[in-house]
Amino acid sequence: MTALSDILSQGAQMSLVLGGAPLLTGFVRKVKARLLRRRGPPLLQPYRDLIRLMRKDVVLADNASWLFRVIPYLIFAGTWVAASLVPTFGNGLLFSWTADLIAIIALLGSARFFQALAGMDVGTAFGGIGSSREGMIASLAEPAMLITVFSVAMIAGSTQLSNVAEFMGSDAVGLRVSLGMAFVALTIVALAENARIPVDNPATHLELTMVHEAMVLEYSGRHLALIDLSSQLKLLLYVSLIACVFLPWGTATADAGAGRLAFGALLYFGKLTVLGFLLAVFETSIAKMRVFRIPEFLGAALMLALLATLLRFVSGSL
């Protein structure tokens, strides 16, 4: 492949995740609404919301600092870079060697770090509540994610996502207990990190139960649009990550032609639909937890991930 097509496919991947993220959110919302026998907003509603927010003035709290205004861009940049590093329709993209899975987690960590700071900048009680709870959730979710990555990386012999996906798609992987545990752990982490039910309610505006919304309460206009877009990107990232590691079939290899890439894109679209549907079903069938039940939920993920890693240390084939 020439450098030009490298850049083109990387660019296509980046635009795909950016453009597709609101659609995934809209799809999950629509399915949830249908499951609850509501008609729900149209699929394209998230795009309309974003455009509407972009057009509005920003109303900035009096004592907001420069950091408050920069943070939406930092969060967006961190999340978008992380999302562009996860293979979607094709492996071996141009920047795939720039950062591995651990770095992707850390990039998301940077975004969260700044988001928590934003919650505390204006100096309101709700911002603090959100940041503090986010700190607790992250302090369990992030290690669980990291240890899950350990177990997956040790099975695949690489922390490089393209290589992991390639290995998972090959016959060498077989059926492993540790992979099953890692899958459950990663799913729990994905729910927690994306502020989904049962950890947080993405639709809530009930002050005392919210985490993510409490942190971004003071944002408006284009800033809010960027933050919303970032959280949609993050959801897409986690869904793609699960798809890439655990459902690697059909992803185009590094040297594939245009036809294979298109087929990969089609399959990727299908995987997103299935996983988004499952997410909606899960969210409608479970209730939100109390805040201090979350550690138990995430603790289960942590334990599963540790067990998976330990199994890998003890036996090569489990």
Added chain:
Amino acid sequence: MIAVALWSVAALLVLAPAGIVLSTHPRGSVILYGGCLIATSTLCVTALSDLLYFPHLTPSATLPIGLPWLGAHFRLDALSAFFLIVVNLGGAAASLFALGYGRHEDSPGRVLPFYPAYLAGMNVIVLANDAFSFLVAWEFMSLTSWAMVVSHHREAENVRAGYVYLLMASFGTLALLLAFGLLASGAGYDFDAIRASHPSAALSGAVMILVLLGAGSKAGLVPLHAWLPLAHPAAPSHVSGLMSGVMTKVAVYGFVRIVFDLLPEPVWWWSMVMLLVGGPSATLGVLYALMQRDIKRVLAYSTIENIGIIFTGLGLALAFKAEGLDWVAALAFTAAMLHVFNHALFKSLLFFGAGAVLGATGERDMEKLGGLIHRMPKTAFALLVGCVAISALPPFNGFVSEWLTFQAILLSPQLPSWGLKLVIPAVGGLLALAAAFAAACFVKLYGISFLGRPRSDVAASAHETDHFSLTAMLVLAALCLVAGILPGLFIDALAPVSKDMVGSMMPHQVGLQWLTIVPIAESRSSYNGLLVFLFAALCGTAAATAIHRFASDRLRRAPAWDCGYPDPNPAIQYSASSFSQPIRRVFGSVVFAAREIGEMPPPSSPAPARLQVEVHDLIWDVLYAPIAKLIGFATDRINILQFLTIRRYLTLVFVALVVLLLVVAL
């Protein structure tokens, strides 16, 4: 090379007595800190050129001081050169910071004479090539820093800190003394002779444990950390920065010098001990840090975390070396050394920032700060960089060294020993926990003290700090970024150190495409800080440009919304204790025996309701309190001996003499 280094150390030693005179002079502190800045910069440049251009030369020198038949031996090899860079980079930054900060000192006579002596002591430790010089310099370092810890002796807290510090420092030196005693029993005090001797496995094991106790107590490993969070905050801020950022690294140097260099081939259980100490240190240190509300105490506890990470890396290096996997050992060792360097950068930066806040407001308690980003924008910016870097977030330097440590952990299933196979995943989990806690901890530190609304009048009327202090902080912040985006340069500079200590080095990094770092093979893992940074900067700028070009760029200021219930009282904001409440509730009951006691007055009573939080340091309660009690009990009993009559004293002496004679006779 070594001559330049020794002359610079001599200059520092001359500055020390000059400090007594200078402390009465109005511009004395400027002259003294200026002198220290020149001397440490010279040392730093010397060591850097030695490490980069002559890493295989090991010049040595012998001076006719010290013990009459021994003299003082000095040697400058790659390891010494690297640690000289760490010590003197921190020293130069602290001196630059102190050029501004030191002027506010009320009693300069209590700090000025000790400061250059302290720097000289640390330099001599790193240069020493015999046990006598090493130990004398070690004790010199401990005592001069102790003097500065108690420099503000009117606060009872500082006196207690000094007392505990002195006790623990003596304990550490005693352990090192015993270790050298065992080593020297067959060879003498000269390091070259010790290297050539072949102590037995049992003897080496005993030495290793003693060194872990001695150097570990100075570095602040759990459970020997008790003095550190007391002593580091008590000193003036530039000294705190040195103690936390640099002196703990000298302790790491002592450990590496003895265990990796002087002792023969390691045995696998050594690494087990280190991992079992390092992993818990990392997690516990940062959990303690999360519970604090005093900025400098948070930073001191976080040092314990970082030392834990460094010792974990060293432990992994020992494990791989013991099993003959030298190239992985080089990876783990390089990760540890890189973290040594990184931590020196960002911890100094953070302590200087805390000093700037202290100078501007007179407060170390976060719950009395807030909103400083408006009053001290430049300090706030520098400190933000420090907070992101220490939380191990890309594209800054802390991430690179943690990433390398994780890569080493991922290679450890290759180790044959079953004990290690069970311990290493657990340690990996602890490090992952520590990384997540660290982020929460520094969100808290920064968010409570710099963001939000001012919680007190001093915070509302704070002012930006002076130019010298700002320069020191901004230089360190810039170094944090450079080390984060060009890690390959630093890894390559460490190659000779790793070659000397573990017998192998990481693959050459500079020259790989786009300055990517690839610790093992590209198919395994790679990271490119430069591209991540550029990529993120590009995405952020593109988003900003696009939005301001095509969407609304209008902005209005209005009162905060706060769900419609804005309250002008700044006390409604989350405080440091409330921020950590969820984590305290999840982990605190186990780790700290934390309890929340709510006092509700009966209905109709006008008394206020109170919520009290009790947090215990269990290690203090379980380990130190019983020892203190035992010693108290024993001294009470022995106290009788002070009040004997002369006849009884004579009898006592006589009986003692007889017993001694019997012992000799038998």
